[in-house]
């Protein structure tokens with residue numbers, strides 16, 4: 059079993075306190091980073107092979123290189139802490155129980171990017187985290203780990219928390235920037251990319267909470283040793299949050315590439331009450347659902363697409379035989395319809411249509427041809443929306459039908475839920 063790096067010490071009731079964090083070696087990574095030139099840090103992160111943990115898996119060093127190369131100043135570092143997809147709560151233990159690892163990671167990243175300002179864009183629904191982060195940031199300022207002339211090394215990095223109003227779309231990096239600037243949280247067209255034209259039109263790096271929290275560990279053990287954890291293409295530890303019908307749901311820190319089957323059956327103790335597994339959503343509600351015979355797959359950014367799904371955020375949702383998948387699909391589309399920002403027609407209208415058709419099938423009023431209609435609407439959304447929310451909604455419908463079509467057909471034929479009567 060791998061020793062925890064990101065979730066180390068979180069069972070300690072005082073784990074959010076700076077003294078407890080320092081007691082387990084906290085802020086040594088920052089001290090080490092401050093002895094290095096910014097480019098040396100970027101090179102170390104490149105050696106580590108760190109990929110963004112928000113869902114896209116983009117190589118972190120590459121993103122940093124683009125921003126660092128831009129001659130415009132000031133530069134900004136934004137932490138995406140807008141964790142809002144159903145089933146996703148992997149960043150929450152860091153925000154609430156290990157905030158200093160994130161602050162340390164941001165200070166390291168700030169030095170690497172020559173960014174003097176950072177913001178943690180926090181999900182509106184995490185009020186406790188706001189309080190905890192603000193307290194931890196004050197402790198870091200009081201200990202000269204943030205602010206001017208950090209540890210006497212002449213480096214400046216200021217950090218503040220900005221709490222969103224609770225819109226899922228603000229987790230998309232350009233919508234996050236719009237929201238941070240005080241405008242309505244809607245995605246911007248790309249290019250230009252935020253690394254060149256981001257917040258206040260300045261070079262901006264947006265990284266996820268978990269991504270930034272890996273930096274103290276990379277500084278501690280070095281990029282080469284870090285690259286040996288996990289899979290060659292996707293190294294490092296990964297936080298998986300598991301919900302649904304398993305014996306031990308919760309948050310697990312495991313090597314990237316741990317098999318989905320092992321997460322469900324070994325780490326989480328198998329299906330609750332000895333029931334049969336029916337389906338698993340591996341990486342948050344927008345990632346393609348998998349039937350039981352397809353879960354013997356390594357959970358990383360490269361392998362999951364080869365097995366018909368995506369790693370996403372690593373939010374595993376497990377469903378046993380008692381679950382009506384038409385209902386799950388309908389619930390998912392209710393979420394997407396509610397969270398669609400309305401900017402583009404295929405998403406704004408399409409999510410509503412998909413939700414309505416699924417609703418009538420679930421209620422026993424489905425008509426012959428409704429499944430094809432769902433696929434037609436989803437097909438007309440795919441690739442035609444401004445940001446990934448529209449694609450995500452369409453993919454959810456396509457994949458539930460692909461793997462569980464008979465259940466949809468039975469609902470239409472029997473005019474009722476055929477799983478739970």
Ligand code: SF4
Pocket residue numbers: 227245397398399400401402403405406443444445446447448449
């Ligand atoms: S796909 Fe949906 S959420 Fe994204 S910009 Fe278009 S309307 Fe907004």
